Amino acid sequence: MKSLLNFIYRNNFFFSFLILEFFCIVILIKNNGYQGSSLFNSANTISANIYKTSANAKEYLLLKEENDRLAEQNNFLLNRLKLGYAALPLKVYKKNDTLYKQVYEFINGKAVNSSVNKRNNYLTLNIGAEQGVGNDMAVINSNGIVGVIKDVSKNFSSVMSVLHKDTRVNCQLKKDGSNGTLMWDGGDYQFCNLSGIPTHARIKKGDTVITSSLSGIYPEGIMVGFADSYERRQNESFYTVKVRLSVDFKKINHISVVKNNYKTEKDSLELKSQTQSDK
Amino acid sequence: MINEIIKNTIRFLVLILLQVLIVQNIRLGSYIILFPYILFILLLPFETPKLAVLLLAFVTGLTIDMFYDTAGIHAAACTIIGFSRFYVLKLLAPREGYDLGLTPTIDSMGNLWFVMYAASLIFIHHLFFFYLEIFRFNEFFRTLLRVSLSTIGTFIFVYVIQFLFYKSSQHK
Numbered sequence: 001m002k003s004l005l006n007f008i009y010r011n012n013f014f015f016s017f018l019i020l021e022f023f024c025i026v027i028l029i030k031n032n033g034y035q036g037s038s039l040f041n042s043a044n045t046i047s048a049n050i051y052k053t054s055a056n057a058k059e060y061l062l063l064k065e066e067n068d069r070l071a072e073q074n075n076f077l078l079n080r081l082k083l084g085y086a087a088l089p090l091k092v093y094k095k096n097d098t099l100y101k102q103v104y105e106f107i108n109g110k111a112v113n114s115s116v117n118k119r120n121n122y123l124t125l126n127i128g129a130e131q132g133v134g135n136d137m138a139v140i141n142s143n144g145i146v147g148v149i150k151d152v153s154k155n156f157s158s159v160m161s162v163l164h165k166d167t168r169v170n171c172q173l174k175k176d177g178s179n180g181t182l183m184w185d186g187g188d189y190q191f192c193n194l195s196g197i198p199t200h201a202r203i204k205k206g207d208t209v210i211t212s213s214l215s216g217i218y219p220e221g222i223m224v225g226f227a228d229s230y231e232r233r234q235n236e237s238f239y240t241v242k243v244r245l246s247v248d249f250k251k252i253n254h255i256s257v258v259k260n261n262y263k264t265e266k267d268s269l270e271l272k273s274q275t276q277s278d279k
Numbered sequence: 280m281i282n283e284i285i286k287n288t289i290r291f292l293v294l295i296l297l298q299v300l301i302v303q304n305i306r307l308g309s310y311i312i313l314f315p316y317i318l319f320i321l322l323l324p325f326e327t328p329k330l331a332v333l334l335l336a337f338v339t340g341l342t343i344d345m346f347y348d349t350a351g352i353h354a355a356a357c358t359i360i361g362f363s364r365f366y367v368l369k370l371l372a373p374r375e376g377y378d379l380g381l382t383p384t385i386d387s388m389g390n391l392w393f394v395m396y397a398a399s400l401i402f403i404h405h406l407f408f409f410y411l412e413i414f415r416f417n418e419f420f421r422t423l424l425r426v427s428l429s430t431i432g433t434f435i436f437v438y439v440i441q442f443l444f445y446k447s448s449q450h451k
Contacts, residue, residue, distance in 0.1 A: 013329050017362040020337045024358060027344075027351035028411070047299075047345040054300050 104219050107132055107257040112156075116163060116189040116249045123147060123159040125255065133157045136217060138258040144223035144246040145169065145211060146255055157257075163189055163249060171224050171243075172212035176201060179212055182224065182243065189249055191228065194241040201239065203230045209243050216266075219258060283324055291339065294319045299346040302436075310425050311432040316343060317404055318437050320360055321397055322384065325377040329365045336361025349412070356408040360400045371396055385441050397437055402430045 008015050059066075109127035127133050129152045139146040139159050147161040162169065162184060169182040171194055180196040194209060207227040211218040225243040232239055260266075298316035305313060320336045327335075340357030344350055368383075371392060385393045405426045413422050 013333070013362075013365070016330060017333055017358060020333065020358045021355055024337075024340075024351040024355035028355065030350075050296075050299065051346070 103261055105132075105259040105261060107259060109133075109255055109257055111159075111252045111255055114161070114249065114252050116161075119186050120165055121161040121163040121189075121249070122150070123161055123252065123255075125157045125159060125257070126155070127257065128153050128155040128157050130154055132259060133257050134259070136263070137260070138218045138222075139255050140218070140222055140258060141247060141252060141255045143248070144225065145218055146247055146249075146252060148217055149257065161249065162192065162245065162247075169218065169224070170212050170215035171209050173197070173201060173203070173227070174208040174210050177212075179214065180238075180241065182209075190245055192225065192243045192245055194227075194243050195236075195238065197230070197239040197241055199232065199237065199239060203227055203239060203241060205229065209241075217260075219260075287319070287323065290322065291319050295339075295342055295346075298343060303346075307432065310428045312425070312429050313433050313436050314343075314401075314404070314408070314429070315433055315436045315440060317357065317360065317401065317433075318440060320357065320364065321400060321437070322382060323364075324380075324382050325368070326379065332364060333358065333361040336364075352408060352411045355411055356404045359407050360404045363403055364400060367396060367399055385438075393438075393441070394434075398430070398434050401433050401437070402426070405430045405433065 113124035147159040150160040151158040178201040180194040209224040211222040213220040225245040230241040336357040340354030343353040
């Protein structure tokens with residue numbers, strides 16, 4: 001026993017090393033469990049306080065970034081408020097592209113009044129001349145065509161709906177481009193008649209009808225509706241297609257007014273050639 | 280003597296804070312992790328009793344463990360270099376022994392000596408630290424790569440600190 005103690009005493013360096021290492025391993029293994037020894041992790045008072053001080057200092061350095069982030073988030077949230085939507089329609093979005101000239105500009109607005117049950121239906125929009133709306137501009141919404149601007153005041157405009165006796169929209173079948181003229185017969189507000197489709201066109205129920213480039217008011221390719229049925233009326237050499245409109249005129253809210261940037265140029269040219277031929 | 284103790288205490292605090300507040304945030308990928316705090320153990324004076332070195336190393340490791348949440352791994356690795364420092368010093372000792380009042384710095388011992396001394400101790404520390412951390416052998420070579428790269432990284436860091444603080448103090 002004495003010689004063992006003697007041996008340990010002589011090798012005290014090595015044995016104290018072993019004891020310390022053993023202690024380390026014990027902490028290591030104990031800390032792997034759920035009940036970690038809290039004395040040796042960063043939750044204890046000294047290290048936690050140092051980390052807290054450091055984090056506080058860092059926070060000051062990052063205040064500007066944090067402010068920017070919060071402002072951005074604020075903006076984002078404001079934009080989702082109803083308030084933000086009320087302010088938004090007054091803007092005109094113009095795209096500056098060097099490859100494609102912008103023919104159409106879209107002005108966002110809201111229908112504040114509309115009807116479907118009259119023979120000649122009109123809508124009223126909350127945008128007018130001051131927002132860039134002019135006569136004969138097309139009105140569409142995300143589902144399809146809505147109508148044409150008839151009258152403009154300073155802050156409001158009146159729209160001749162598709163559901164109007166004078167509506168004539170040049171449309172085409174999307175699949176083969178057969179042209180026809182869309183009219184409303186005053187019946188069901190969900191249906192219009194597309195007349196003038198040549199008899200060689202193969203029409204099926206559900207065919208998509210879009211605006212054609214000949215319409216002059218609407219941009220090409222705006223959704224109109226879907227073919228529901230078709231018939232060849234007596235003494236007529238073309239089909240008349242019953243079209244289910246894609247726009248629900250009872251639920252119109254947000255609309256876009258389409259401004260054709262080249263309309264005046266086109267109109268004056270057409271007028272010129274017409275008057276020349278009349279002479 | 281008292282002077283040495285104060286100097287080493289300050290060095291201990293500075294190196295711990297440097298490690299915890301600054302070096303911990305230096306991210307050089309998952310293979311290079313720097314532990315320049317062990318410079319404290321490396322720079323203890325030659326005449327420090329070997330048991331004291333062992334205990335100081337243990338305490339240093341335990342302090343770092345508190346901040347790193349590594350419970351015992353740093354302490355174990357530090358205790359090992361506290362233990363092996365004695366033998367490394369013995370191995371690298373000049374023929375006539377170390378002069379009294381010297382510290383194991385580049386300044387007093389020369390470049391080559393410090394490279395051998397520091398590199399071997401840093402390597403031992405990192406070897407034990409990373410293998411204890413992973414605690415298994417199935418990522419043996421990846422861990423070895425981590426040990427080697429981290430050793431080089433820490434050594435350069437330690438060398439630069441030496442260069443910045445100790446070289447200039449002599450020439451003043």
